[in-house]
Amino acid sequence: MKGQMDYYAINALREKHAGWALLRAQNAPLALHFFMSAFTDPNQRNVGRQQLIDVLDDVLFGVRETYGEEKFPRNASEYLDDWAASERAWLRKYYVQGEDEPHYDLTPAAEDVVRWVESLKGREFVATQSRLTSIFAVLKTLVQQSETDPDVRLAELQQQRDQIDAEMHRIREGDLKVMTAPEALDHFQQLTTLAKDLLSDFREVEQNFRKLDRQVREQIATWDGSQGELLDSIFANQQDIGSSLQGRTFQGFWDYLMSPQLRRELNDLLHRATRIEALARMDNLHTITNLHQDWLPAVEQTQATVRQLSQQMRRLLDDKVFLENKRIMQLIRSIEANALDQRDQPPSNFAMEIEASSVDVALPFERPLYEPGSRVMVMDDVVTADDQDLDASALFSQFHVDRERLKSNIESVLEEENQATLADITAAHPLSQGLAEIVAYYQLAAESDWASINPETTQRLHWTLEDGSVRAAVIDQIIFVRPA
Structure with a gap:
């Protein structure tokens, strides 16, 4: 946890923090207007360079129409490069795999400034009751879920059940309390604020x-x-x-x-x-x-x-x-070059000469002990097989699992749902090739960026054999998500 800030810490933020530098910048109103138009108002991220240039051109056109061309004389691309430079750090510039055009996103420091500036205009309606309700809900969850005494936990659950029973009794008697319009507006504003803050x-x-x-x-x-x-x-x-x-x-x-x-x-x-x-x-x-x-x-x-x-x-x-490895190869080449230089004029103080470049050393105890081989009795009677009694169906009963068909099964289910488990997909498209088909689904999930495998939860899959018998397999839960 961060401690309380003092004068020195605040002064260091004033000198080095990108958000504070944005507030002190001469073109801060232009930058903040652009950040709101391109990122926070449409609630989007990963915007391409050309799209940002078009948005900034529109912003500059509106400002210059009022204050003249001399107000902000540079073009949109120059402002964009300046705000994404390391000394500014208001925008993060990066490249997406497979694309040549750079993409941009707001840095957390710049977004904090945008949120703070938006809060300066004030609010016509300030949510207070919903915030108090949220505080109580979070506080109760914190205290109750951290309690280690079983008796206290059971007493709290009993109290909650009594309150629920009392509320159900009032509703049956016709005493139905409905949230008023101000209360509903209060909670709705709190909901939208929390959702935007989460993003x-x-x-x-x-x-x-x-x-x-x-x-x-x-x-x-x-x-x-x-x-x-x-x-x-x-x-x-x-x-x-x-x-x-x-x-x-x-x-x-x-x-x-x-x-x-x-x-x-x-x-x-x-x-x-x-x-x-x-x-x-x-x-x-x-x-x-x-x-x-x-x-x-x-x-x-x-x-x-x-x-x-x-x-x-x-x-x-x-x-x-x-x-x-490159350094090792350089050392080897250096040794070889020195050896070639000394080949015609070898040094006089040789200690020994060998025929090969290495010596095979075998210690006596490295050799295994003698183990007599076991005798194998071989029947030498030759029996001629009858081809008519040989069942060769196993050689031709192999099959292939079509992965493209499985992908189309997943896509057809995700057209209706945002996500689906493997059990949902096999319910819509029953298994026809048994365990091999399940393994193929598992492989597709492991290779996909839009699927997750949850080992803590299991799911049961069924399929029917040709003889009518039913087989089942219990595997980890696999969830496929519709690509964004």
Whole structure:
């Protein structure tokens, strides 16, 4: 946990923090207007360079139309390169695999400034009741789930059940309490704010992962020990990334989001929220139904960042091994060159001469003890086989599992659902080739970036043989997600 900030820490932020530099910049209004138009208002990330240039041209056109061409004389591409430079660090410039055009994203520091500036305009309606409710809910979860006394836990659960029974009794008696319009508006505003804050947090999550990985890559670049010690340190740091506080909370969010039951419950709650009469006049009411769909691409991008960082570490290790092998080859070539120079004029102080370039050394105790071989009784009676009684059907009963057919089965199910388990897919397209087909599905899931294998949960698959008997297999739960 970070301690309280003092004068020196605040002064260091003033001199070095990218967000503070953005507030002090002369063109800060232009930059913030552009960041809102290109990133935060449409709630998008990974924007291509040309698309950003078009948005910035529109912003510059509107400003110059009021203040003249001299207000911001440079073109859009120059401003974009300036804001993405290392001394600014307001935009992160990177390349997506398979594309030549650079992509850009807001840095967490710039996004914090955008959120702070947006808060300065004030709010017509301030959510207070929903925040208090959220505080109580989080506090109760924290205290109750941390309690180690079984009697206290049982007493709290009994109290909750009594409250639920009392509420059910009031509803049966006709005393149905419905949330008022101000209360509904209060909770809706709190919901949209939390959802937007959650999406903005993914930028900082990626930055924290990159910061952890940068430390590992610096260690590789400056390592002067043995290769085994380096690998041991790399694997330990890679484990630290996954077991860090940031990694554990992110993995917990991913597991929660990938739960089919929780996703169905969330989707049902979001659609029911759009039918609340007190919120019928809200302009952005139906946008909340896409909240979970906006989270999936953001989470997938964060996971792709972690995979990319692992690939970079592997590449750095390969480069280091290549340089070491190159140095070894240089030493070997130097020895061979010196040997050729001394071939015609050998030195006079020879200790010994050998015919070969190496000596085979075999110690006596390396030889195994004598073991007598076992006698094998061989029947020498020859029996002529009858070809008519030979069953050759096994030679022609082989079959091939068509992976393309399995992919089309997965795609047909995902056309209707955002995600589906392997049990859902086999229910729609029954297994026809038994265990071999299950193995092929498993291989497709392991090779896909849009599938996950959960070893903590199992699922049971069934198929029917030609003789009518039913076979079953219990495997790890496989979840396929529709690509964003």
